[in-house]
Amino acid sequence: MVVVAARETAAAGAAERPATPAAGVETRRYDTPQDMGLDQPTTRIVKRRMARTAADEQLVAAVLPFDLAAVPSPLEDFLGKSLLYRAAYAAAEAGAPRLLIVGQVPQAQQAQVFDEAQRGFQAGSGDAAGKSTVELLASDPTEGELGERGRVLVLDPSALHDPESVVRLAQTRGHQTNFAVGRCGDGLMVRTREGRIVEIGPRVENADGRLVGACSVPVESFGDLFKTAERAALERLGTAEELVGILYPRTFGQQFGTTETFVRAQDLFYDRLAAANSSEGVFDGLLARPVARVFTQRFLHSPRVTPALISVVAGILALIGAFCLANTNAIPRFPGLLGIVAGLFLIGSAVLDRVDGELARLRLDEDRNARYLDFGLDHLTHMLVLVALTWVADRQGDFRKGPLRDLMNDPPPAVTIGSFAVTGVIILALVLIWRGAPRPGPQPFLTRLGDLLAGSYGSRDFFYLFLIVAVAHVILPSAGFYGVFLLLSMALVNALWLVLLIMTVLSPRAQEG
Numbered sequence: 001m002v003v004v005a006a007r008e009t010a011a012a013g014a015a016e017r018p019a020t021p022a023a024g025v026e027t028r029r030y031d032t033p034q035d036m037g038l039d040q041p042t043t044r045i046v047k048r049r050m051a052r053t054a055a056d057e058q059l060v061a062a063v064l065p066f067d068l069a070a071v072p073s074p075l076e077d078f079l080g081k082s083l084l085y086r087a088a089y090a091a092a093e094a095g096a097p098r099l100l101i102v103g104q105v106p107q108a109q110q111a112q113v114f115d116e117a118q119r120g121f122q123a124g125s126g127d128a129a130g131k132s133t134v135e136l137l138a139s140d141p142t143e144g145e146l147g148e149r150g151r152v153l154v155l156d157p158s159a160l161h162d163p164e165s166v167v168r169l170a171q172t173r174g175h176q177t178n179f180a181v182g183r184c185g186d187g188l189m190v191r192t193r194e195g196r197i198v199e200i201g202p203r204v205e206n207a208d209g210r211l212v213g214a215c216s217v218p219v220e221s222f223g224d225l226f227k228t229a230e231r232a233a234l235e236r237l238g239t240a241e242e243l244v245g246i247l248y249p250r251t252f253g254q255q256f257g258t259t260e261t262f263v264r265a266q267d268l269f270y271d272r273l274a275a276a277n278s279s280e281g282v283f284d285g286l287l288a289r290p291v292a293r294v295f296t297q298r299f300l301h302s303p304r305v306t307p308a309l310i311s312v313v314a315g316i317l318a319l320i321g322a323f324c325l326a327n328t329n330a331i332p333r334f335p336g337l338l339g340i341v342a343g344l345f346l347i348g349s350a351v352l353d354r355v356d357g358e359l360a361r362l363r364l365d366e367d368r369n370a371r372y373l374d375f376g377l378d379h380l381t382h383m384l385v386l387v388a389l390t391w392v393a394d395r396q397g398d399f400r401k402g403p404l405r406d407l408m409n410d411p412p413p414a415v416t417i418g419s420f421a422v423t424g425v426i427i428l429a430l431v432l433i434w435r436g437a438p439r440p441g442p443q444p445f446l447t448r449l450g451d452l453l454a455g456s457y458g459s460r461d462f463f464y465l466f467l468i469v470a471v472a473h474v475i476l477p478s479a480g481f482y483g484v485f486l487l488l489s490m491a492l493v494n495a496l497w498l499v500l501l502i503m504t505v506l507s508p509r510a511q512e513g
Contacts, residue, residue: 053149057173060150060219062091063141064157066103066113072262074157075116079266079273080300080362084113085120087155088134089364090214092124093163094170096153099134100141110136123364124163143219152222159187159213159255160265163364169216172244177217177225181209181245184268185254186261192245209245212253274358283464284350292354299359307360308373314352315377321345322384326391328470336474339482342388343467349381350460379429382493383422385466389486390418398483414483421490428497435504446507450500462489 064087066074074084081089091099099121105113118134137145146152153170155161165180172178179197181190187210191199200211217225252272256262271289274296299305324342329335356374360366393399394414438451469485 052173052175055149056151056218058150059094059096059153059170059216060147061098061100061141062094062096062153062155063100063102063222064088064091064117064155066101066105066157068103068105068109070158071259072158072256075112076262078160078262079270080359081120081364082116083160084116084157085123086364087157087159087161088117088120089124090161090163090166091153091155092121094153094167096170097133100137100145101134101157102137102140104138105136120364140223143223146219146222148219150219152217152219154215154217154222154225156213156255159185160253160269161212161214162252165212165253166214169214172216174244175218176244177215177221178244180212180214180253182212182253183209184252185210185212186257187211187213187253187255190245195244197243197245211245211255213255214253274362282461284354284460287464288347288351288354288460292351292358295351295355296358296362299355300362305359307356307363307365310352310356310359311374311377314349314356315381317345317349317352318377318381318384321349322381322388325385325388325470328392328473329396336470336477339392339470339473340467343463343470346381346385346463346466350463353378353460375429375432379425382462383425385463386418386421386425386486386489389482389489390414390421393418393480393483393486396477396480396482398480398486401478401480414486417483417486417490421486421493424490424493424497428493428500431497431500431504435500444507446503450503450507453496453503454500 064074064084066084068074072083074087075082078086088099099117101113101117114134114136121134151170151172153166155166162182165182169178169180179190181192181197188200189202189204189207189210190197191204191207192209199207215225252269254265254269256265270293274293299310321342321344324338324345328337328339328342331337353374399411399414399417432454435450435454438454443451466485469481472479473481
């Protein structure tokens with residue numbers, strides 16, 4: 001039951017003419033609280049909420065309030081893809097079954113806007129992938145268009161969205177409106193306490209985050225955000241303790257208000273977008289990153305250059321490198337020179353291996369087949385190098401001279417060590433496939449440590465270390481450096497898969513929440 005103040009009742013009574021009562025029925029009009037038997041009036045509206053069901057928590061649509069006059073425009077290119085494409089892609093990743101673009105789009109540009117949004121929506125891997133469910137609406141969607149139950153994902157198409165954070169935002173539950181809050185960006189500053197937003201403003205003291213242009217809202221509260229001024233709606237929700245801030249430390253979400261901010265953000269977020277969660281070693285970060293960036297930016301807007309094509313070229317360079325290594329002493333006048341050449345080819349392969357991942361992430365073009373191709377080529381490259389090392393170490397007798405002879409009284413054949421090394425790479429690949437990719441959100445300590453160790457194998461520092469060994473071999477050919485490198489590689493790769501296997505058994509992954 002809703003009880004309103006006396007003046008509201010009186011106003012309503014004055015505005016409405018009562019219907020003629022039926023004969024013999026006594027009617028009375030209550031003009032004051034005392035007439036109704038109430039001692040004190042109240043102006044508070046009390047809502048009795050029913051328990052939410054699975055239908056109330058289901059994501060029914062993603063809404064993009066579209067404004068072509070925004071600065072920058074949603075159609076502006078941001079590192080290879082438009083902001084609209086990225087927003088639609090994030091919505092698809094979150095599993096939105098429909099994408100509603102709301103705004104006055106001129107008829108001449110409707111096809112362009114629709115096609116750009118549909119490409120991004122179909123590129124995602126969520127439940128909406130491959131479905132033509134993009135709609136252009138001139139005005140806010142009604143309850144009839146959204147339905148009476150469920151949740152709606154609202155994304156600002158002029159903001160940069162992190163798909164991973166949007167996915168987690170879409171998984172929120174309850175009566176509250178949940179806003180994505182990031183540490184980096186130009187959105188409205190907020191202060192949170194235990195997850196609840198307690199203060200909103202452009203200059204909030206002790207602000208611990210910024211609204212980054214994405215929220216998950218129950219259908220029944222959607223109209224408040226769209227039909228009321230944004231600031232007023234946020235303040236009302238905050239007062240009612242219905243506004244929750246989901247803080248994502250790793251998000252790169254940002255809202256843009258000027259062209260200068262947009263340009264600056266391209267540099268600010270390049271590495272965060274390109275590198276994402278990929279592993280990076282010491283040498284790889286210092287040397288390969290600037291070189292790879294030149295290639296990535298060169299190929300970013302070349303549709304013929306695909307990540308898969310670059311992966312294949314990287315694999316060919318690695319094959320050439322392994323061939324040069326196997327024939328390192330083929331030039332009698334310069335023994336070991338081809339080993340250095342092999343190291344350079346392998347580093348070139350490592351740089352391109354970084355470029356293909358950067359291109360895929362910047363273009364939002366990662367797919368399962370491409371990941372399997374990259375994963376398989378990485379392990380194949382390591383096996384080729386280990387086979388070539390085994391061949392060279394056996395022909396040079398590295399286990400019968402230098403430090404290895406002093407270390408082992410009866411050194412095993414190089415073929416035996418090489419076989420153990422190659423087998424270790426195969427087993428490690430199987431363990432990594434079984435373990436799966438790292439998941440966002442809190443994970444047990446052993447799981448996080450295991451993810452760190454798994455990423456260390458993906459580091460390309462192995463090839464830089466090999467080049468150092470090749471140079472050392474030219475300087476001291478009798479020291480058996482290739483044999484030492486093979487032995488260490490065999491020990492490390494087998495220790496790695498064994499430790500990862502134990503960690504995965506003892507600490508299975510927590511489910512994504």
